[in-house]
Amino acid sequence: xxxxxxxxxxxxxxxxxxxxxxxxxxxxxxxxxxxxxxxxxxxxxxxxxxxxxxxxxxxxxxxxxxxxxxxxxxxxxxxxxxxxxxxxxxxxxxxxxxxxxxxxxxxxxxxxxxxxxxxxxxxxxxxxxxxxxxxxxxxxxxxxxxxxxxxxxxxxxxxxxxxxxxxxxxxxxxxxxxxxxxxxxxxxxxxxxxxxxxxxxxxxxxxxxxxxxxxxxxxxxxxxxxxxxxxxxxxxxxxxxxxxxxxxxxxxxxxxxxxxxxxxxxxxxxxxxxxxxxxxxxxxxxxxxxxxxxxxxxxxxxxxxxxxxxxxxxxxxxxxxxxxxxxxxxxxxxxxxxxxxxxxxxxxxxxxxxxxxxxxxxxxxxxxxxxxxxxxxxxxxxxxxxxxxxxxxxxxxxxxxxxxxxxxxxxxxxxxxxxxxxxxxxxxxxxxxxxxxxxxxxxxxxxxxxxxxxxxx
Amino acid sequence: xxxxxxxxxxxxxxxxxxxxxxxxxxxxxxxxxxxxxxxxxxxxxxxxxxxxxxxxxxxxxxxxxxxxxxxxxxxxxxxxxxxxxxxxxxxxxxxxxxxxxxxxxxxxxxxxxxxxxxxxxxxxxxxxxxxxxxxxxxxxxxxxxxxxxxxxxxxxxxxxxxxxxxxxxxxxxxxxxxxxxxxxxxxxxxxxxxxxxxxxxxxxxxxxxxxxxxxxxxxxxxxxxxxxxxxxxxxxxxxxxxxxxxxxxxxxxxxxxxxxxxxxxxxxxxxxxxxxxxxxxxxxxxxxxxxxxxxxxxxxxxxxxxxxxxxxxxxxxxxxxxxxxxxxxxxxxxxxxxxxxxxxxxxxxxxxxxxxxxxxxxxxxxxxxxxxxxxxxxxxxxxxxxxxxxxxxxxxxxxxxxxxxxxxxxxxxxxxxxxxxxxxxxxxxxxxxxxxxxxxxxxxxxxxxxxxxxxxxxxxxxxxxxxxxxxxxxxxxxxxx
Numbered sequence: 001x002x003x004x005x006x007x008x009x010x011x012x013x014x015x016x017x018x019x020x021x022x023x024x025x026x027x028x029x030x031x032x033x034x035x036x037x038x039x040x041x042x043x044x045x046x047x048x049x050x051x052x053x054x055x056x057x058x059x060x061x062x063x064x065x066x067x068x069x070x071x072x073x074x075x076x077x078x079x080x081x082x083x084x085x086x087x088x089x090x091x092x093x094x095x096x097x098x099x100x101x102x103x104x105x106x107x108x109x110x111x112x113x114x115x116x117x118x119x120x121x122x123x124x125x126x127x128x129x130x131x132x133x134x135x136x137x138x139x140x141x142x143x144x145x146x147x148x149x150x151x152x153x154x155x156x157x158x159x160x161x162x163x164x165x166x167x168x169x170x171x172x173x174x175x176x177x178x179x180x181x182x183x184x185x186x187x188x189x190x191x192x193x194x195x196x197x198x199x200x201x202x203x204x205x206x207x208x209x210x211x212x213x214x215x216x217x218x219x220x221x222x223x224x225x226x227x228x229x230x231x232x233x234x235x236x237x238x239x240x241x242x243x244x245x246x247x248x249x250x251x252x253x254x255x256x257x258x259x260x261x262x263x264x265x266x267x268x269x270x271x272x273x274x275x276x277x278x279x280x281x282x283x284x285x286x287x288x289x290x291x292x293x294x295x296x297x298x299x300x301x302x303x304x305x306x307x308x309x310x311x312x313x314x315x316x317x318x319x320x321x322x323x324x325x326x327x328x329x330x331x332x333x334x335x336x337x338x339x340x341x342x343x344x345x346x347x348x349x350x351x352x353x354x355x356x357x358x359x360x361x362x363x364x365x366x367x368x369x370x371x372x373x374x375x376x377x378x379x380x381x382x383x384x385x386x387x388x389x390x391x392x393x394x395x396x397x398x399x400x401x402x403x404x405x406x407x408x409x410x411x412x413x414x415x416x417x418x419x420x421x422x423x424x425x426x427x428x429x430x431x432x433x434x435x436x437x438x439x440x441x442x443x444x445x446x447x448x449x450x451x452x453x454x455x456x457x
Numbered sequence: 458x459x460x461x462x463x464x465x466x467x468x469x470x471x472x473x474x475x476x477x478x479x480x481x482x483x484x485x486x487x488x489x490x491x492x493x494x495x496x497x498x499x500x501x502x503x504x505x506x507x508x509x510x511x512x513x514x515x516x517x518x519x520x521x522x523x524x525x526x527x528x529x530x531x532x533x534x535x536x537x538x539x540x541x542x543x544x545x546x547x548x549x550x551x552x553x554x555x556x557x558x559x560x561x562x563x564x565x566x567x568x569x570x571x572x573x574x575x576x577x578x579x580x581x582x583x584x585x586x587x588x589x590x591x592x593x594x595x596x597x598x599x600x601x602x603x604x605x606x607x608x609x610x611x612x613x614x615x616x617x618x619x620x621x622x623x624x625x626x627x628x629x630x631x632x633x634x635x636x637x638x639x640x641x642x643x644x645x646x647x648x649x650x651x652x653x654x655x656x657x658x659x660x661x662x663x664x665x666x667x668x669x670x671x672x673x674x675x676x677x678x679x680x681x682x683x684x685x686x687x688x689x690x691x692x693x694x695x696x697x698x699x700x701x702x703x704x705x706x707x708x709x710x711x712x713x714x715x716x717x718x719x720x721x722x723x724x725x726x727x728x729x730x731x732x733x734x735x736x737x738x739x740x741x742x743x744x745x746x747x748x749x750x751x752x753x754x755x756x757x758x759x760x761x762x763x764x765x766x767x768x769x770x771x772x773x774x775x776x777x778x779x780x781x782x783x784x785x786x787x788x789x790x791x792x793x794x795x796x797x798x799x800x801x802x803x804x805x806x807x808x809x810x811x812x813x814x815x816x817x818x819x820x821x822x823x824x825x826x827x828x829x830x831x832x833x834x835x836x837x838x839x840x841x842x843x844x845x846x847x848x849x850x851x852x853x854x855x856x857x858x859x860x861x862x863x864x865x866x867x868x869x870x871x872x873x874x875x876x877x878x879x880x881x882x883x884x885x886x887x888x889x890x891x892x893x894x895x896x897x898x899x900x901x902x903x904x905x906x907x908x909x910x911x912x913x914x915x916x917x918x919x920x921x922x923x924x925x926x927x928x929x930x931x932x933x934x935x936x937x938x
Contacts, residue, residue: 002631025630025631025632025635026631027631033841040614040628041523041612041614041615042612044614044631044632044633044634045631045632046627046628046629046630046631047628
């Protein structure tokens with residue numbers, strides 16, 4: 001697919017890297033000649049040097065033939081305007097990065113409607129959501145939302161002697177009575193899509209699909225102790241800190257923000273009246289202790305400096321803060337920090353690029369097939385595909401146990417009138433349902449391809 | 458230094474050479490010639506070396522940087538020439554390996570300098586291979602490799618930049634593989650059209666194919682002792698025009714295909730190139746009027762020779778060695794300039810000349826108004842100082858090498874005009890020079906040492922100096938670099 005990326009900072013570069021890796025034809029625009037030169041050397045892309053709001057530059061990058069135009073500069077107005085131009089010039093889809101956190105949903109949807117921009121990505125919001133996810137779940141578990149937040153996919157590794165081990169999947173469901181489904185099992189380098197008779201072992205990596213409300217109960221049953229977080233200390237009053245504070249306060253968690261700049265403190269006070277805002281240097285141990293580092297449930301470092309964030313997380317770990325996490329921009333630092341024992345690392349660049357990648361995959365798959373969205377699980381070794389059932393689907397209203405599926409395929413979830421449903425053998429597919437199909441290593445064109453025939457009974 | 462990757466790529470180049478040698482093999486089978494055995498032998502050698510290299514040095518990491526790109530290109534061209542020389546040597550139609558090597562280097566670098574005293578005695582298969590090397594070398598061996606073999610990494614740009622001529626190398630399409638394919642498609646398309654035009658004038662198919670190879674690659678190996686002189690005026694005009702076309706930056710053809718005619722017409726390089734052609738042809742026509750039977754012949758000969766020399770092809774319809782000094786001087790000057798960047802031609806390149814001239818103008822203005830700020834614009838955009846700087850450095854290196862080669866040749870037995878023009882003609886990938894290496898004679902008289910010097914000069918010229926130069930820098934081979 002032909003993709004044009006405007007802006008090649010850290011975020012644009014990460015995006016370029018992952019799009020090229022997926023085999024797309026990428027053209028990169030940046031106004032800095034040396035940046036453009038480096039990108040051209042590192043990745044197999046075409047480069048154009050120029051301003052993003054310049055018609056000539058855009059036409060040199062052949063925006064008119066592009067399936068997707070992505071504006072990733074740090075300036076919102078440049079992004080919006082260039083997306084608008086690109087759309088008018090003939091780009092099919094446009095994505096704009098938005099940094100301004102004060103923009104309300106109404107404002108955004110108005111701009112979206114007026115400019116025909118397909119999607120906005122707000123890095124601060126994305127990072128805040130990710131951090132919130134991590135705070136809600138026990139450490140070592142990653143969660144991803146699915147099908148417009150109807151389902152939550154959780155990836156976890158079975159512990160030694162857990163209740164899961166040596167049980168087959170159908171016994172497991174009877175035993176736990178909770179509404180969940182094991183979608184994929186990673187064992188060593190293999191990925192299995194489990195049937196009812198699949199026996200789990202210790203150390204398997206599981207992808208579990210469940211409605212968001214069920215996940216907590218399930219995890220407690222499996223033996224992951226989840227001590228709810230009641231108060232959070234945030235270092236650095238960045239945009240991300242504001243977004244995170246907002247989300248946390250809405251779910252009733254106490255938030256304390258430590259920020260050096262007095263004016264910024266004042267702004268945060270105005271926009272987050274419930275938060276405690278402290279004016280001071282977060283790098284001073286004395287101040288942190290005074291403000292209750294030892295009694296806080298979670299510590300999040302969100303300053304603009306990777307090094308400071310990582311070091312402060314290490315310090316918090318040393319002070320036995322139960323959860324310490326931070327934002328890291330450079331991926332090289334992220335690996336290093338992981339080895340130093342910092343568990344909760346969030347990289348805005350990686351998050352943003354995986355979000356865009358998800359959109360690109362959906363675009364690509366929607367071209368020749370009925371797939372609505374496509375998600376990669378287990379490092380891309382398994383896929384979850386979302387279909388909308390058409391009225392002429394041949395297997396309507398037949399209980400699932402009567403259907404014979406292709407090997408390695410599984411129906412992982414059904415959404416009926418916005419209600420999520422984890423299907424059992426007695427459930428059936430109705431017209432207009434959204435159906436999620438799991439498959440390991442094979443792509444489907446339509447839903448009926450997953451089913452071989454109706455079993456004779 | 459990723460040595461494994463370098464050897465792996467060189468191995469792939471060997472394999473691709475083996476595949477390419479199948480074409481002359483088919484030719485010799487068609488003409489029932491004995492040299493088919495020599496081709497089979499050469500293909501076997503190429504395959505054995507290639508497979509050995511690709512299997513033994515399967516790279517652990519495929520990441521390469523600019524220096525590996527240069528080394529891969531430099532080594533590949535030497536290896537490809539060494540292997541390409543084998544059929545000539547095995548068949549004993551060129552008895553000495555050094556001579557065969559010279560002939561093949563001359564072929565791949567699209568020089569067209571020959572040591573053969575009697576071309577017409579060669580077998581058809583070998584003649585085909587000799588000219589076919591022009592066609593491959595014109596666009597580049599590694600570019601060909603990139604077009605047909607899936608690229609292993611994102612860093613192919615380093616290789617492309619090292620092999621493609623010109624001060625800056627850009628892509629036509631986002632992916633290098635697609636760019637390489639488009640270039641080869643344009644190249645092949647134009648080649649086919651040229652053959653059709655030649656056939657229309659009654660030239661035999663084999664002759665037109667080989668002359669196309671020579672003109673398309675701007676090489677210039679002929680298959681007659683008098684080059685093109687014995688063909689009809691129509692054929693001579695066809696070759697004149699096509700040589701000129703193959704000397705134009707191929708990016709412009711891509712723009713034409715996409716109907717961006719305005720940009721093509723506004724190209725500084727194209728305008729300068731055509732102006733140089735017209736002015737030189739006119740001057741030479743006037744200067745040589747007295748030597749020709751008619752004005753038409755004078756124009757035809759002048760246009761042909763100017764087109765042939767400035768695109769660095771080296772075909773001849775007349776012995777310009779016998780021309781007046783002024784005309785010879787113009788040709789010598791055109792030899793230095795060469796064709797456009799991004800074409801199959803060699804030389805300093807018109808784009809560099811334009812940039813240098815504009816930079817000189819800026820420098821002069823700067824001397825008059827010391828506080829003036831100036832930018833150099835080329836092809837409608839500002840040239841950054843880094844590029845200007847590297848163009849100046851390139852000119853210095855270029856002149857240095859030209860002088861060094863001429864000096865080394867002076868150790869041999871020929872006069873200064875011959876030596877200077879031989880250095881000039883080989884370094885700029887033209888072929889025939891003046892004096893004892895003029896269009897009517899050849900390079901057979903030089904000693905083996907001089908031939909090796911000229912081989913180096915041809916490779917330096919085709920690869921634009923740096924790849925070979927870097928290979929000769931000892932520090933680049935140390936493990937830590």
